[in-house]
Amino acid sequence: MIIREGTIKIQCSYDTAFGLCLEAIKKLNCKVQKENLQEGIIEAKGGITFTSLGENISVKLEKINDNITGVAIKSATAVSTVMFDYGKNQKNVDTIISFLKPYEEKSFYPPPPQQMQTTPAGIPYGQTPVIIKEREVLIRCSYCGALNEQGLTKCKECGGTL
Numbered sequence: 001m002i003i004r005e006g007t008i009k010i011q012c013s014y015d016t017a018f019g020l021c022l023e024a025i026k027k028l029n030c031k032v033q034k035e036n037l038q039e040g041i042i043e044a045k046g047g048i049t050f051t052s053l054g055e056n057i058s059v060k061l062e063k064i065n066d067n068i069t070g071v072a073i074k075s076a077t078a079v080s081t082v083m084f085d086y087g088k089n090q091k092n093v094d095t096i097i098s099f100l101k102p103y104e105e106k107s108f109y110p111p112p113p114q115q116m117q118t119t120p121a122g123i124p125y126g127q128t129p130v131i132i133k134e135r136e137v138l139i140r141c142s143y144c145g146a147l148n149e150q151g152l153t154k155c156k157e158c159g160g161t162l
């Protein structure tokens with residue numbers, strides 16, 4: 001008996017994921033024997049070819065949250081005495097995974113919150129755009145941070161309104 005397994009997390013609702021898995025299984029040219037949305041189970045039987053006596057393919061879905069669904073794929077030779085599967089089971093698992101790949105959940109780590117920049121005096125930029133430098137009053141652009149002479153209405157660097 002040869003069993004190949006694979007898992008993937010996809011970024012879609014449980015119902016959508018179920019539909020995608022069904023589509024993926026149909027790509028394998030096999031017959032869906034059981035589909036149960038509540039249980040999150042799809043079972044199919046791969047065709048018997050000259051290289052294969054058929055495989056039992058099962059997909060189990062698990063709701064992780066509203067947007068992410070876990071999918072566990074299993075493909076096993078239908079006949080327990082079969083010791084060589086010509087890579088068929090692995091191919092079944094790979095085909096389903098590659099079908100779901102575009103939907104794969106990318107672990108998303110938001111960038112750490114930026115520390116509010118402060119002037120040397122400890123006053124946050126933006127709140128007091130006027131800083132005094134070398135006895136000249138310069139206005140710090142709140143868009144790009146460039147220093148501009150007083151009297152300008154637009155930043156000489158970026159054109160932003162001062």
Ligand SMILES: [Zn+2]
Nearest residue numbers: 141144155158
């Ligand atoms: Zn600017």
